[in-house]
Amino acid sequence: xxxxxxxxxxxxxxxxxxxxxxxxxxxxxxxxxxxxxxxxxxxxxxxxxxxxxxxxxxxxxxxxxxxxxxxxxxxxxxxxxxxxxxxxxxxxxxxxxxxxxxxxxxxxxxxxxxxxxxxxxxxxxxxxxxxxxxxxxxxxxxxxxxxxxxxxxxxxxxxxxxxxxxxxxxxxxxxxxxxxxxxxxxxxxxxxxxxxxxxxxxxxxxxxxxxxxxxxxxxxxxxxxxxxx
Numbered sequence: 455x456x457x458x459x460x461x462x463x464x465x466x467x468x469x470x471x472x473x474x475x476x477x478x479x480x481x482x483x484x485x486x487x488x489x490x491x492x493x494x495x496x497x498x499x500x501x502x503x504x505x506x507x508x509x510x511x512x513x514x515x516x517x518x519x520x521x522x523x524x525x526x527x528x529x530x531x532x533x534x535x536x537x538x539x540x541x542x543x544x545x546x547x548x549x550x551x552x553x554x555x556x557x558x559x560x561x562x563x564x565x566x567x568x569x570x571x572x573x574x575x576x577x578x579x580x581x582x583x584x585x586x587x588x589x590x591x592x593x594x595x596x597x598x599x600x601x602x603x604x605x606x607x608x609x610x611x612x613x614x615x616x617x618x619x620x621x622x623x624x625x626x627x628x629x630x631x632x633x634x635x636x637x638x639x640x641x642x643x644x645x646x647x648x649x650x651x652x653x654x655x656x657x658x659x660x661x662x663x664x665x666x667x668x669x670x671x672x673x674x675x676x677x678x679x680x681x682x683x
Contacts, residue, residue: 461541468604476612480559482580554592598641
């Protein structure tokens with residue numbers, strides 16, 4: 455099947471990839487004799503505006519699933535996956551180990567629609583996508599050359615927390631992740647230190663801590679802490 459090589463990545467797409475790295479799920483379900491390939495976002499009800507933003511940005515015509523305490527957007531249409539989802543994640547790749555999950559999911563999807571693999575084989579891949587031990591053994595992601603502010607904002611919306619530090623008189627945000635994502639956090643840290651600059655109109659006390667000075671206390675193990683933009 456031919457893919458659109460001229461697909462243009464937008465800032466929204468970069469944000470979406472970052473958000474998906476944090477809160478998106480690629481999975482395969484079995485419905486009778488058929489398989490359904492899904493990209494889903496499941497958030498607390500207070501975050502419905504984020505789901506609505508994704509629906510609008512991807513120009514989806516489907517409904518958002520409303521639950522008592524949460525909302526869910528499930529993208530399952532093959533035409534949307536082929537024309538929109540795969541081009542986005544092929545042209546602007548995920549930057550956590552979820553990239554490995556996407557690659558398996560994508561490969562299985564094309565095998566399924568082209569009927570080039572047995573359903574039994576595809577079902578075996580489905581189980582691998584749910585096997586945490588198997589996923590942990592997949593290779594680390596090492597290419598972060600396409601890191602961007604939009605990606606970081608999306609990832610932060612999914613995984614970040616804003617806090618006030620009385621001991622440092624600073625506004626901070628923290629991203630706490632499994633150790634599998636250490637290289638992603640380092641790449642985010644390096645990008646912020648290089649590209650996010652203090653704003654001249656910022657009060658001096660806040661401005662002092664916008665870029666963490668050398669020798670500053672380190673974030674607790676397993677977390678990444680950096681000053682806000």
